Amino acid sequence: MELSDYLRMARRSWITIVACTILGLLVAAAISLSIKPSYTAQTRLFVAIQGSGSVSELQQGNTFSQARVQSYAETATTPAVLQPAIDSLGLQLTPAQLADKITAKTDANTVLISIEAVDPSPVQAAAIAQAVGNSLIAVVENLESPTPGGRSPVKLSVVTPATAPSSPSGPNTRVNLALGLLGGFALGLALTVLRTTLDTKVRGESDVTRLLSAPILGGIVFDAEATKKPLLTQARAQSPRAESFRQIRTNLQFAHVSHASKAVLVTSSLPGEGKTTTATNLAISLAQAGQTVVLVDADLRRPRVDDYLGLERNAGLTTALVGSADVNDLLQHWGEDDLYVLTSGVIPPNPSELLGSAAMKDLITRLEQAFDAVIIDAPPLLPVTDAAVLAQQVGGVVLVVGSSRVKSPDLAKSVAALDMVEADLLGVVVNLLPAKGPDAYSYTYYSNESIPKRPAKTFSSVSRSVDL
Incomplete structure (x- = not known):
């Protein structure tokens, strides 16, 4: 099929395409309105190696901390970290439920850990993010201690305290509407192709x-x-x-x-x-x-x-x-x-x-x-x-x-x-x-109003008999 065939197909079913596009937009809007707003708060931790401070030790410590920082980020969503945070805030959640609200990630080639918490309440989101960050500091210090009660060579410090966000992070209404628009349009095109495939009527x-x-x-x-x-x-x-x-x-x-x-x-x-x-x-x-x-x-x-x-x-x-x-x-x-x-x-x-x-x-x-x-x-x-x-x-x-x-x-x-x-x-x-549309038959012709009027000529009427 050529491009003109696809354009004709779209023109034949433009109502279906427009209707599906509008439907997708309305569904996306309804979903966005039905979802309760959520807020995301973030705290950032810095991972450092405690040493004498010589150049050699600093280089070794930096390499060591970069190698370990990903493991610390993974540890942030474990029960060992989340349960103390639950106890400190008095949350009615299990560690697994709280883990669904926590995201811990590291920035490439850095020793920074970002901990994000999502909650319907902006204040609660900030409190959870901060509690998880503090709990991670204590757990890492305990895990990295060479002996019970000993001094850990690794130290995590809060560099960005969590604050209550002023605006919700979700739902992203613009993105949802755009996805609904594209989804509805794609559905309209799919129905058009299906209809054209199944429709065997000769239309033009x-x-x-x-x-x-x-x-x-x-x-x-x-x-x-x-x-x-x-x-x-x-x-x-x-x-x-x-x-x-x-x-x-x-x-x-x-x-x-x-x-x-x-x-x-x-x-x-x-x-x-x-x-x-x-x-x-x-x-x-x-x-x-x-x-x-x-x-x-x-x-x-x-x-x-x-x-x-x-x-x-x-x-x-x-x-x-x-x-x-x-x-x-x-x-x-x-x-x-x-x-x-x-x-x-x-x-x-x-x-x-x-x-x-x-x-x-x-x-x-x-x-x-x-x-x-x-x-x-x-x-x-x-x-x-x-x-x-x-x-x-x-x-x-x-x-x-x-x-x-x-x-x-x-x-x-x-x-x-x-x-x-x-x-x-x-x-x-x-x-x-049809008079209009992709299958319409069009041509140009001269009407008697568009040409100059001339004196009418008279033709003689010739009658002939038919003899078979």
Whole structure:
């Protein structure tokens, strides 16, 4: 995956990332507020060797004290040191419990021992640190004495007495908030990666490009008004929806330029991806460009073209295929342009057999001879075999992919079904794209308000009869 893929992934799940980051921040703040403040007091001891003070003895004493000072620091947390401190302060603690509050450490290359005590009370913390320091002095003197009651060669002295701290040492709210922020952000990223890995829905052009090698003819942004007004003629001439179909029309003409056949099959993987509206509006767009177009409703299971265009359905494709009437008598002219429609006719019990018959092949050939373009609306590829059967008899196939309506395995199966019958996939139309976000389909176009107005030209209307 490239950097752009990760950025698109983050943009798709930015709400999750932000929510997790805020959650981590709130959890860290709650933990910080729930923890009782603690105070840390410190005392420092100096380790010295008692001798005559000659240079040789001082050097030996310094080396000896540096070698022993770490052992003294370790001794500070032993019961031998802590129990006298407990007794002197009257603490209701065991040596093991007090050891959890004590930290003894040495500074590198020095003979200094730092003893720190942590307690909810600043005064108590200072008292504990000082008591442990005094107890360590007595214990070391006793341990280092050569004989009972003898003089110890080592002397520990307090150089920094413990004082009550004025501010708590914990919890460190800033550090906790920073950790919560980073932890929440990391959790959001992890959930995003997991969601992307498990989510197989095809959401935009990038997903289609990643899955298929076929070119993208164009994208159509989801329009809530299109459910009530699906036709291209019901939209403004310079609307984004109209511009989308003009772009698809242009790209399809380039993709189909080397084909002898004029028939184009429009299908999808599953129902609900918008193949019928795409086929209908593509036919309207081609007719608006001055071509003679015939739109054939070959979805013999759930025909919808007649509903969109307000035409008669009972006499149509199936009527011609069974020989009950000639196709010339079944074509219905629609609109002001040279657009003719062959509706589905009565729904038959054997759609696949009819669409794969020789009569269907002859019908497509006759339509290609009479029209500049033949647009065929076929059933989805996965539920039934009708589209795959029909794809063998046309010049090319346009696959409509509904954003978030189809999953990548289903799309792969559809392409495999077309490859199996050696159909020519001209390109993909990505439908129902979001208007905003990482998967939005954007382009620039000129509106009629942005160009100077010129005197309108009058074109003569040419009517032509279709003779098959």
